Amino acid sequence: MQGPLIDTLVRQGIGRRTFLKYCATLASMMALPPAAGRAMADALAAARRPSVIWLPFQECTGCTESMTRSHSPTIEGMIFDMISLDYHETLMAAAGQQAEEALHAAMKENSGKYLLIVDGSIPLGIDGAYSCIAGRTNVDLLKEAAAGAAAIVAMGTCAAFGGIPKAKPNPTGAVAVSDIVKDKPIVNVPGCPPIPVVMTGVLAHYLTFGSLPELDDKLRPTAFYGETIHDRCYRRPFYDQGKFAKTFDDEGARKGWCLFELGCKGPVTHNACATTKWNGGTSWPVESGHGCLGCSEPDFWDAGGFYKALSMPADPLKMGAAAAVAGAAAGVAVSFANRGKKRAAQVTHETTTLADLEK
Amino acid sequence: MDALELLTWARGPGLNIALGIFVLGVVWRLIEIYSLGRRTDLAPARQHAGASGLHTVLRRSVPPPGMLRSSPVSYIGGFVFHIGLALIVFLFAPHILLIRDLTGLSWPALPSQFIDMVTVVTLVAMVVVLVDRINKPAKRFLSTFGDWFTWAVTFLPVLTGWMAVQHLLLPYTLMLALHILSVELLLVVLPFTKLIHAFTLFGSRWYAGRINAHKGVPV
Amino acid sequence: MTATLERGLHALKEVIDAPIASYFSSCVHCGLCAEACLFYTETGDPRYTPIHKLEPLRRVYEQEYTLLGRLKKGLGLSKPVTDAELDAWQDLVYDSCTMCGRCSLVCPVGNDIVYMVRKLREGMAASGHVPDGIRNATRRTVEIGGPMGLKWPAVANVIRKVEEATGLKVPVDQAGADYLVLLSSMEIVNYPEYIEALAKIFHKAGISFTVASDAFEATNAGIQIGNSDLAKVIVSRIVDAAERLKVKRVLSPECGHAYMAIRWEGPNLIGRPYAFEVVHVLELLDELRGKGMLKMKSKIKDPLILHDPCQIVRRGGVLQAPEPLIQEVAERYIPIADKQKWNWCCGGGGGASAIHTEEAEALRAKAFQVKKRQIESTGVNTMVTFCANCRIVIEEGFDHYQMDTRLLGLTELLAEHLEE
Numbered sequence: 001m002q003g004p005l006i007d008t009l010v011r012q013g014i015g016r017r018t019f020l021k022y023c024a025t026l027a028s029m030m031a032l033p034p035a036a037g038r039a040m041a042d043a044l045a046a047a048r049r050p051s052v053i054w055l056p057f058q059e060c061t062g063c064t065e066s067m068t069r070s071h072s073p074t075i076e077g078m079i080f081d082m083i084s085l086d087y088h089e090t091l092m093a094a095a096g097q098q099a100e101e102a103l104h105a106a107m108k109e110n111s112g113k114y115l116l117i118v119d120g121s122i123p124l125g126i127d128g129a130y131s132c133i134a135g136r137t138n139v140d141l142l143k144e145a146a147a148g149a150a151a152i153v154a155m156g157t158c159a160a161f162g163g164i165p166k167a168k169p170n171p172t173g174a175v176a177v178s179d180i181v182k183d184k185p186i187v188n189v190p191g192c193p194p195i196p197v198v199m200t201g202v203l204a205h206y207l208t209f210g211s212l213p214e215l216d217d218k219l220r221p222t223a224f225y226g227e228t229i230h231d232r233c234y235r236r237p238f239y240d241q242g243k244f245a246k247t248f249d250d251e252g253a254r255k256g257w258c259l260f261e262l263g264c265k266g267p268v269t270h271n272a273c274a275t276t277k278w279n280g281g282t283s284w285p286v287e288s289g290h291g292c293l294g295c296s297e298p299d300f301w302d303a304g305g306f307y308k309a310l311s312m313p314a315d316p317l318k319m320g321a322a323a324a325v326a327g328a329a330a331g332v333a334v335s336f337a338n339r340g341k342k343r344a345a346q347v348t349h350e351t352t353t354l355a356d357l358e359k
Numbered sequence: 360m361d362a363l364e365l366l367t368w369a370r371g372p373g374l375n376i377a378l379g380i381f382v383l384g385v386v387w388r389l390i391e392i393y394s395l396g397r398r399t400d401l402a403p404a405r406q407h408a409g410a411s412g413l414h415t416v417l418r419r420s421v422p423p424p425g426m427l428r429s430s431p432v433s434y435i436g437g438f439v440f441h442i443g444l445a446l447i448v449f450l451f452a453p454h455i456l457l458i459r460d461l462t463g464l465s466w467p468a469l470p471s472q473f474i475d476m477v478t479v480v481t482l483v484a485m486v487v488v489l490v491d492r493i494n495k496p497a498k499r500f501l502s503t504f505g506d507w508f509t510w511a512v513t514f515l516p517v518l519t520g521w522m523a524v525q526h527l528l529l530p531y532t533l534m535l536a537l538h539i540l541s542v543e544l545l546l547v548v549l550p551f552t553k554l555i556h557a558f559t560l561f562g563s564r565w566y567a568g569r570i571n572a573h574k575g576v577p578v
Numbered sequence: 579m580t581a582t583l584e585r586g587l588h589a590l591k592e593v594i595d596a597p598i599a600s601y602f603s604s605c606v607h608c609g610l611c612a613e614a615c616l617f618y619t620e621t622g623d624p625r626y627t628p629i630h631k632l633e634p635l636r637r638v639y640e641q642e643y644t645l646l647g648r649l650k651k652g653l654g655l656s657k658p659v660t661d662a663e664l665d666a667w668q669d670l671v672y673d674s675c676t677m678c679g680r681c682s683l684v685c686p687v688g689n690d691i692v693y694m695v696r697k698l699r700e701g702m703a704a705s706g707h708v709p710d711g712i713r714n715a716t717r718r719t720v721e722i723g724g725p726m727g728l729k730w731p732a733v734a735n736v737i738r739k740v741e742e743a744t745g746l747k748v749p750v751d752q753a754g755a756d757y758l759v760l761l762s763s764m765e766i767v768n769y770p771e772y773i774e775a776l777a778k779i780f781h782k783a784g785i786s787f788t789v790a791s792d793a794f795e796a797t798n799a800g801i802q803i804g805n806s807d808l809a810k811v812i813v814s815r816i817v818d819a820a821e822r823l824k825v826k827r828v829l830s831p832e833c834g835h836a837y838m839a840i841r842w843e844g845p846n847l848i849g850r851p852y853a854f855e856v857v858h859v860l861e862l863l864d865e866l867r868g869k870g871m872l873k874m875k876s877k878i879k880d881p882l883i884l885h886d887p888c889q890i891v892r893r894g895g896v897l898q899a900p901e902p903l904i905q906e907v908a909e910r911y912i913p914i915a916d917k918q919k920w921n922w923c924c925g926g927g928g929g930a931s932a933i934h935t936e937e938a939e940a941l942r943a944k945a946f947q948v949k950k951r952q953i954e955s956t957g958v959n960t961m962v963t964f965c966a967n968c969r970i971v972i973e974e975g976f977d978h979y980q981m982d983t984r985l986l987g988l989t990e991l992l993a994e995h996l997e998e
Contacts, residue, residue, distance in 0.1 A: 218361070228531055242452050242470040261456055268363060268532040294363075297532075303367045310535065311453030312460040314371035319379030327383035331390025334645045338395055341642065345591040352704060352807040354720050357713050359581045359706030391644060392603055395596040401845035403855070405895050415688060423684045424920060429613045437608070437686070497609035500624030506607050551646060556604040556687055563604040564688030566597040571682075571690070574842060575895035576919060578683055578690075 006045035019045070026201050030213060030223035043208035050207065051110040052117060053103065054088035054155075055145055057138040058131050058165045058174055059120025063156035064090050066193035086114070089133070100134050107148050115206065116149035116184075118142065118177050121158040121165045125173030142180055151185040151212055152177060153202060160188035160220075161298035168302050178219060187212050188219040192295035195276050198224045218298070220270065229266035229292045232274035235259065253289060263307035264291025271296040366536035369543065377543030378461075384550025389558060397566075405575030415568025415578055416561055430495075436488040443481030447474060447517065471524070478521045485514050509552050515541040583661045586705025590638045593697040599643060601694060602636050604687040605629055611681035611691055616922055616948045617674040617941065628681035628691045631670040634659045635698040664707040671695065671702050672709050673938040674945075677928030678888040683919065692893070699804020708803050711932040716799040719812055724795040725932070726763040733761070733794050736770050746777045751823065752788035757862075758825040758854075759787050760796035760816060760840065762833035764966035772832065772966075775993025779863070782996060783871045787829070793819035796831050798839035802929030810847040813839055820854050827855045829862060832989060834889030834927060834965040841894065858890060859989055860964055864899035867906060873997040874907055881910035881958040882986075885949070885972065886921040887965030903988060904962055907995050912956055922948045926971030946975035953983055964988040 009019055023044060024037035032040075056064070068091065085091065086106030087099065094102055106114060120138075123130035128137030146152060154177040157163040165174035178186050189198050202221055205213040213221040230236065238244070238258040245252035245259055258264070266274075269292050277284040285292055291307075294300040304314025350356075360368070409418075422434045448454055452468035459465035469477075489510055492498045519541050521527075523534035549555060556563075571578040609627055612618040617626040624630070640647035641656050650656040679692035702708055715725035723729060737748045749755065757780070765772045780787045793815045800809025820828050830837040841856040866872040884904055890896045897918055904911050916922055925945035930938065949972065953961060961983055963969060972985055 230531070231526070240471045242468045242474075244452060244468075260453070268366065268535065297363045298361055299364055299367065303363060304370050308460075309453060309456045310366075310370070311457045312370070313374050313457070314367050315375060317375055317378060317461065319375050320382055323379040323382040324386050327386030328390060330383070330387040330645065331394070334387070334391045335394030337648075338391070338643045342395070342591060342594070345588055348588070349592060350585070352805050354717050354808070356580045356585070357703060357706065357708065357716065357803070357805070357808075387645070388603070392599040393596050395594065395599050395643060397595040397597055398846065400842075401849070401851050402842045403845075403851065407895065407897065419686055419688050423614075425916065426610065426613060426684055430610055433608055433610055495609060496622065496624045497612035497618065497627045498607065501607040501609050501627060501630060503607070553603075553606050556606050559600050559603040560687045562600040563597070566600055567682065567685075567688040567690040567693075570597065570693060574893070576892065576897065578919075 005047050005049065009045075016045075023204070026197070026204055030201055030205065030221070032223075036208075040204060040208040044204055047207045049084040051084045051086050051106055051114040053086055053106055053114055053145060053149075054091075054117040054119070055138075055141060056089050057118065057120030057122050057142070057159070058172065059156065059158055060164075061090055063119040063193045064088070067155075067196050067199060086110075103145075107145060111148040113150050114148065115203075116145050116152045117155050118152060118159045119155040121162045121174035121176060122180060123165065123172035123174050125171065130172040139180060142177065146181045146184055149184055151187065151206065152181060153199070154178065154186060154188045154190075154219075155199065156194055157190040157192045157295055157298075157300070160190040160218075163192065164301055166299070166301075185212050186219050187215060187221060190218075190220060190225075190296040190298075191271060192293075192300075194296070195224070195272055195278065197276050198272060216270075220296075224272040225270040225296070227270065227272075229269045229271055229274050229286070230264075232272075233266055233286055234274070235286060248289065259286060259289075259291035261309050262291050263305065263309055265294030265297070265300070265303065265306075265310065266292040267310060268303075269294040269297050269300075362530060362533035362536055366532055366539070369536050369539040373540060373543050377546040381546040381549060384547075385555070385558060388550045388555055392559060393562060400570070400573050402573070404573045407572070407575035407577060410568070410572035410575055410577035412565035412569040412572065414572070416564040418568075418577070419564050432487060432491040432495075436484045436491060439484035440481050440488060443477050443484060444513075444517070446477045447481065447520070450474065475521070475524065478517060478524075481517055482514070482521065485510070485517070489514075505552055509548070509554050512541070512545045512548055513554070516545055581704060581706025583659075583664070583705050586664060586701040586703075586707070587638060587659065589704035590635060590698070590701035591642055593700050594635075594639050594643055597690065598635070598639055598694055598697065601687075601689040601691075602632075602639055605689060606687065608686060610684055610686060611689075614680040614684040616678075616680075616925060616945045620945045620947045621941070625670065626674050628675070628695075629689070631667070631675055632691065632694050632698055634664060634667055635694060635701070638701070661705065661707075664702060664705050668702065668707045668709065669937070671698055671707075672712060672928075673930060673933055673935075673941055675928060676888070676923045676925060676930045677893075678923035679893045680888070680920075680923065683892070696801075696804060700806065701804075703803045703805040709929075709933040709935070709938070711934050711938075712799060712803045712929040715929070715932045716803045716805070716808055719795070719797065719799045720808055724763040725797055725799050726767060728763045728766060728795070730791050730794070733766055733789075734791070736766050737773065737789065740770060740773045740777060744774050744777050746781050748773070748777055749786075749788045751791050752786075753823045754825075755786040755788040755823065756826050757785060757787040757857075758793070758816075758820045758823060758828045759789050760829060760831055760836065761789070761794050762797045762831050762836050762966050763795060764797075764833065764970060765831055766794075768970065769966060769987060769990070771990045771993075772987060775987075775990045776829075776859070778993050778996055779866070779872075779989075783866050788823060788825065790816075790819035790823060796836035796840060797833055798836060798843075799929065799932070801839045801843055802835060802932070806847055809839065809843065813844045813847050816840060817844065817848060817852060820852070825854055827857050828852075830856055830858045832859055832887075832890075832964040832966055832987060834887040834894070834967060835929075837894050837896075838889045858894065858896050858899075860890070860896055860899040860903060863903055863989065863992060867903060872903075872906065872992070874992075874995045875997045876995050877907055877909045878960075878991065878995065879909050880960045880984075881912050882908050882960035882962055883912050883914050883953065883956050883958055884917065884988075885924065885961055885963040885968060886918055887963060887968045888921070888923050888927055890965060891921065892919040900964065900988065903992065907992050908962075912958055914952055914956055916952065922952060924949060924965075924968040924971040925975070927967060931967055931971050942971070943975065943978045946971075946978065949975060950979055950981065953981070959983045960986065962986045962988050962991060 023041035027037035087103040122138045128139040131138045154160040243257040244261040245257045273284045450469040451474045519538035611628040641651040681691040718727045798812045
C-alpha cells in the first residue's frame with residue numbers, strides 16, 4: 001500500500017473536503033496559523049507513508065486500544081491505518097520468527113528514517129529481565145531500535161514517564177524512554193491512555209513540516225499539553241464561585257459543581273481532555289462526574305491519592321502527636337532548668353545595702 | 360525532581376516535617392515562656408468594671424484613643440493584613456479542606472473570587488506596612504533582621520498562593536508547590552521568631568490586663 | 579563599692595518572670611509605644627522608643643531563660659550584656675523614663691512595658707548604673723529618713739506652724755488613731771498648706787489621725803532607683819509604725835510614687851499583706867464627699883483643668899475620685915482631651931526629677947512641651963493636680979517656658995473652700 005495518502009483516503013470514502021476540515025481542526029488545535037491547515041492538508045495528501053515501528057514494553061495495551069478501537073471510524077484512525085506500521089506486536093498478523101524478521105527488515109530498510117513509537121516503560125531491575133521479547137530485554141530492544149530511528153514517540157505515560165510500573169516501590173526498576181535514549185529527538189505523548197488526536201497531530205506535524213512540534217520541558221507537544229485541565233474545564237466557574245461537590249452523589253455533584261474537593265487533579269494536569277474530549281468528542285472524565293486523576297503527569301500514581309484534594313496532605317500526618325510530646329518534653333526540660341536557675345538566683349540573693357549602690 | 364514531585368513532597372513529607380516542627384516548637388516555647396511563673400500580688404486588690412485579663416485581651420484589638428490618628432498606617436494596615444490573612448487562611452475552600460483533613464472540622468467557604476480580592480488587598484496592605492516600617496523612624500530604628508525576615512516569610516505564602524491561583528510567572532504546579540513550601544517555611548520559623556506573637560499575644564494581653572486589674576485599672 | 583555587672587545580671591535573673599517572657603516573645607517591633615512616650619513625641623529621637631529601653635533585659639531573658647538563647651550563649655553566638663552597655667542605657671532607663679506607663683496602655687500585643695522597666699531598674703541599680711541624683715535621694719532616705727534629708731525636728735517644727743495657723747491639734751505618735759498620716763518631704767518643705775488642709779478636713783469630719791515621728795516620710799526612693807531591698811527598708815518603717823500604733827488606715831499623701839510604694843509595692847516588698855489598709859488622700863476625700871461630709875462654702879470661679887498624676891491614676895488605680903472632687907470645688911472644670919488614665923506625664927516622675935544633670939534637665943524641659951500643648955489647647959490658665967512631684971516639675975516647666983499658668987493642689991483647694 002504505497003502511494004500518496006489522499007488516494008488511499010479517497011479509496012476509503014473520505015472526501016477531500018472532510019480531510020481539509022480535519023487538517024484545519026488539527027492546525028488550530030496545535031495553535032498553528034490558519035494557513036497551516038491547507039499546508040498540512042497538501043503535505044499530508046502528498047505524503048508517502050513513513051515507516052513506523054511500534055515497540056511495546058511494560059504496558060497494558062491500553063494505549064493501543066485507545067489508538068485503534070475507539071477511533072476506528074474517524075480520520076485519526078484512518079491516518080493511523082495509513083502509516084506503514086511495520087511492526088506492532090498486537091496489531092500485526094505475523095508472530096514469532098516472522099514478526100522479528102519484519103522488525104529487522106524494517107529497521108534495516110528505513111534506517112535513519114523510521115519513526116519509533118514506544119509504549120510501556122522499560123524495566124532495568126535484574127538486568128532488564130522483567131520484560132523480554134524474543135529472549136531480549138526491553139532495554140536492549142529499545143537501544144537497538146532507537147539507533148536507527150529518525151525520532152521517537154513515547155506513547156502513553158509509561159513510556160513517557162515510567163507510568164504505573166514505576167509507581168512506588170517500582171519493583172521492576174521501570175524507567176521512561178527518555179531515561180535511556182539521549183541522542184534522538186523524543187516526543188512524549190503522556191496519558192493513560194493518551195488522546196488519539198494528539199498522537200495523529202504529532203504525526204501530521206512530522207509529515208507536514210518534517211520536524212517535531214514545539215515541545216515543553218517535559219518533551220510534550222505544547223499544543224496539547226500547554227494548558228491544564230483546570231484552565232479549560234467547563235466546571236471552572238464553579239471553582240471560582242466556591243461551589244464544590246462534597247461527595248459523588250450530593251446536590252453539588254448532581255448540579256455539576258467543581259470536583260476539586262473530591263480530589264480532581266485538573267489544576268496540575270497538563271492535557272487536552274477538556275477541549276478534545278474522548279470517544280469522538282462524546283465526553284471526558286470530569287464531564288462524567290469524576291475528577292481528573294492527572295494521568296498525563298509524571299508519577300501521577302503516587303501524587304497523594306486520587307480522592308484527596310490538592311490542598312490536603314499527601315501522606316497521613318504521623319508526626320503531630322510525637323511532635324507535641326517532644327515539644328512538651330523540651331519545654332518541661334527547659335522549664336525545670338529555668339526554675340532551677342531562678343531559684344538559685346533568689347537563694348543566693350545578697351541583700352543590697354547603701355554601699356552596694358556605688359560602683 | 361519535577362514540579363509535581365516537588366508538590367507531592369511538599370504535600371507529603373514536607374508538610375509532615377513542617378507541622379511536626381511547628382507543633383514541637385509551639386508547645387516547647389509556650390511551656391518555656393509560661394512556666395517561668397510570677398509571684399502573687401500580695402497587695403489587696405481593687406475592683407473596677409472592665410478591668411480584667413479577658414477585657415484587655417479583647418480591648419487591645421481596638422486602637423486606643425488618639426493612636427489611630429498618630430499611626431493610621433500601623434493600625435489600618437495592620438488590621439487589613441491580619442484580617443485578610445485570617446480570611447484567606449480560614450475561608451478559602453482548599454484551605455478549609457486542609458483543616459478538615461487535619462482536624463475533622465469544616466465550615467462553609469467564601470467564593471474564590473472574593474478571596475482573590477482579599478488576597479490582593481492583603482498583599483497591598485503588607486507592602487504598605489513594610490514601607491511604613493522603612494519610613495517611620497521608631498519602626499526603622501527597632502527593626503532587626505528578624506523583622507524583615509518574618510515579613511518576608513509571611514508575605515511569600517500569600518504572594519505564591521495568589522500567583523498560583525492566577526497562573527502567574529510559573530506553571531501552576533510549581534507555584535502551588537512553592538506556595539505550600541513557603542507555608543511550611545512559615546510554620547517552621549513561627550515558634551522561634553516574633554511570629555510566636557500569634558500565640559503569646561493572648562498571654563501578654565492577659566497578664567497586662569490581670570496585673571493592672573489588680574490595681575483597678577482597665578488597660 | 580560593690581555594685582558590679584555580675585550583681586546586676588544576678589538581680590535581673592531573679593526578677594525575670596513569665597509576663598516578661600511573654601512580653602518579649604510578643605513584641606513585633608511595631609514602634610507604637612513610641613507614640614505614647616512623651617520623650618519620643620517631643621524629641622522624635624527613636625532611641626526613646628520604650629521597648630528599646632529594655633534591650634539589656636531582653637537579652638538577659640533570651641540568654642538565660644530560653645533554650646535557643648542558652649545554646650547561642652554556650653556557642654558564643656550572642657552578644658553579652660556589658661557594663662559599657664548598661665552605662666549607655668542609663669539615660670534611657672532613668673532620664674528618659676518616668677515610669678508613667680502610658681506605653682503599657684497602647685501596646686497592641688499587650689506588653690506592660692513599665693512593668694519591665696521597673697524590673698530592669700533592679701539590675702541597673704545592682705550594677706551601679708544609676709543617676710547620682712536618684713542614688714543620693716535613696717541614700718538620704720535610708721540614712722536620714724527622706725529624700726531631701728529632712729529630720730523629725732524640722733517636721734515637728736512645720737507641724738507646730740500648721741497647728742498655729744489652723745488652731746487645730748496635729749497628734750503625733752498617738753496609738754489607736756483611725757489614720758496614720760504620711761507626708762512627702764516636698765509637701766513638708768514646699769507645700770505645708772497640704773498639712774493644714776488635712777488637719778482641717780479631719781477635724782471637720784471628726785476622724786482621728788496621727789503622724790508618726792519615725793515614719794512621716796511616705797516617699798520611697800528605693801522603688802525609683804529600683805532596688806527592692808532598700809525599698810523594703812524604707813517601706814518597713816511605715817509598716818512598723820502603723821502596726822505599732824494600731825491604726826486602721828494609713829493615708830498616703832498626694833505624692834504619686836509614695837502611693838505606688840506604700841499601696842501596691844509595699845506588701846510585695848515585705849512579703850506579706852498588711853494589718854491595715856492603705857488609702858490615698860483623694861480616696862478618703864471622695865469617701866467623705868459621698869457621705870456628704872465635704873461641703874464647700876464657695877467655689878473657684880476660674881475655668882480650670884486637671885492633671886492626673888500617673889502613679890496615682892493610671893498606675894495607681896485612683897480613677898474615679900479626682901473628677902467628682904474637683905467638680906465639688908470648681909465652677910468651670912474643663913476636662914482635657916487625654917485625661918484620667920490617658921493623661922500625659924509631667925516629665926519628672928519615676929525619680930527623673932531628682933536627676934540634675936544638664937542633659938536630663940534639658941530633656942525634661944523638652945518633654946514638658948506635651949504638657950504645655952495640652953494646657954494651651956484648652957485656653958485656661960489654672961491647672962489642678964494632686965502630686966507634689968508633678969507640682970514641682972510642672973512649676974519648673976512653667977518657669978522654663980515663662981507660662982503664666984497657675985498650678986494648685988487639689989487637697990489644698992478643697993480645704994480652702996471647705997465650709998467652716
